[in-house]
Amino acid sequence: MHQPPRSAIRAGGMVLAMCLLARPVSAQTVSEGLSPTLANVKRTHVVRLGYRESSPPFSFLDQSNRPIGYSLELCEAIVEEIGVEVDDANLRIEYVKVTSDDRIPAIVQNKIDLECGSTTANAERAKQVAFSPLIFVAGTKLMVPRASTISAPTDLKGKTVVVTKATTNEQAMHTVDKKFSLGLNIVPAPDHEQSYQMLADGKVDAFATDDILLYGLIARHKSQDKFKVTGEYLSYDPYGIMYRKGEPQLKAVVERAFRKLGSGRDLVPLYNKWFVGRLPTGEKLGVAISPQLEEAFKVLDDTQGSSN
Numbered sequence: 001m002h003q004p005p006r007s008a009i010r011a012g013g014m015v016l017a018m019c020l021l022a023r024p025v026s027a028q029t030v031s032e033g034l035s036p037t038l039a040n041v042k043r044t045h046v047v048r049l050g051y052r053e054s055s056p057p058f059s060f061l062d063q064s065n066r067p068i069g070y071s072l073e074l075c076e077a078i079v080e081e082i083g084v085e086v087d088d089a090n091l092r093i094e095y096v097k098v099t100s101d102d103r104i105p106a107i108v109q110n111k112i113d114l115e116c117g118s119t120t121a122n123a124e125r126a127k128q129v130a131f132s133p134l135i136f137v138a139g140t141k142l143m144v145p146r147a148s149t150i151s152a153p154t155d156l157k158g159k160t161v162v163v164t165k166a167t168t169n170e171q172a173m174h175t176v177d178k179k180f181s182l183g184l185n186i187v188p189a190p191d192h193e194q195s196y197q198m199l200a201d202g203k204v205d206a207f208a209t210d211d212i213l214l215y216g217l218i219a220r221h222k223s224q225d226k227f228k229v230t231g232e233y234l235s236y237d238p239y240g241i242m243y244r245k246g247e248p249q250l251k252a253v254v255e256r257a258f259r260k261l262g263s264g265r266d267l268v269p270l271y272n273k274w275f276v277g278r279l280p281t282g283e284k285l286g287v288a289i290s291p292q293l294e295e296a297f298k299v300l301d302d303t304q305g306s307s308n
Helices: 006-022 027-031 036-044 070-085 103-108 168-180 192-200 211-220 248-263 267-275 291-307
Strands: 046-051 059-061 092-097 114-116 129-131 136-138 140-145 160-164 185-189 206-210 227-230 237-239 242-244
Touching (some): 036 046, 036 070, 036 242, 036 248, 046 103, 059 070, 070 114, 070 248, 070 267, 103 114, 103 242, 129 248, 136 211, 140 192, 160 168, 160 192, 168 206, 192 206, 192 211, 211 227, 242 248, 248 267, 248 291, 267 291
Parallel strands (some): 046 114, 160 185
Antiparallel strands (some): 114 242, 129 242, 140 206, 140 227
C-alpha cells in the first residue's frame, strides 16, 4: 500500500492543529480550568448562598422575609470577586435556607456555594469545610429571665438548658456539665428562634448560645425587660464564611475579596452598620467592635498593602 511522504503527514498534522486552535472556545472549554465550584457558577450564572432565618445581625429575615445581614453582605462581596474570576459581571444570587444542623452537609453535598450565617470556624469542622478569614469573635453565654439568680456555671446545678442543635454551644454545655458535675438537662432545639421561644415559654431555665446572638434575639423581640445575658464565656467562637474544602482557586477568590474589603477600609463601617447602628428591622444592638476583631481587619489591610 502506498504510504504518503512524512512531510505530507507533518503538514497535515500542522493543519489539523491549526484547525483545532481556530475552533471557537466554548463555555465548557473555558470552565475546564476552573475549580468545581467556580466551573458550576460559570455554567449556571448562579451563586447559591446559604442563609439562617434567625441569627441577627449575621443572617436573618427582614419584614418582607428577605434574607439580610452582616454575613450576607460579606458573601455578596465574595460573589462580586467570583464574577471577576469567572468573567461574568451578571451573576445571580440564589438564597437557600439552612439550619445549624444541615449547614455543613449543604456545603459538602454541593447544595450551596457559600454559607453566610454565624458559624464557628474550628479544627473539627475544618476537616470537612473551608473557612474565610475571621468575620467575628463570639463565645457561649447564658440568657436567663431578669429575675433569675443564675450568673455562673455552678448556678446551673440540676437545671434545664436549651441549646441550638449541632452548635459549638451544645458541645460547650456538655463540657461544662461534665467539668462541674452539674447534672444538667440539656435540650436541643432546631434553631435559635425555637431555643429562644422555649425560654420565653418557661420550659427551660437558660438558653446557651453565642453572646452576640443572644443580644440580637433580645433586641429583635424587644425583650430587654424580660431577659438578660449573664455569666462568663464558656467557649471561644471565631466566625467565618464556609465554603467547599479542597478548592485552592475558590480559597484564593474568598481571601482576595476580604483583602479588598480590608484595603478599602470597608470592614469596620460594615461592622458598625450591623452591630452599632440601627438594623433595617428597627433594632439596635450597640455592640462595639472588639480589639481582637479590629486587629484582624487591620491585618487584612496590611496584607493587601504588602501584596501590591
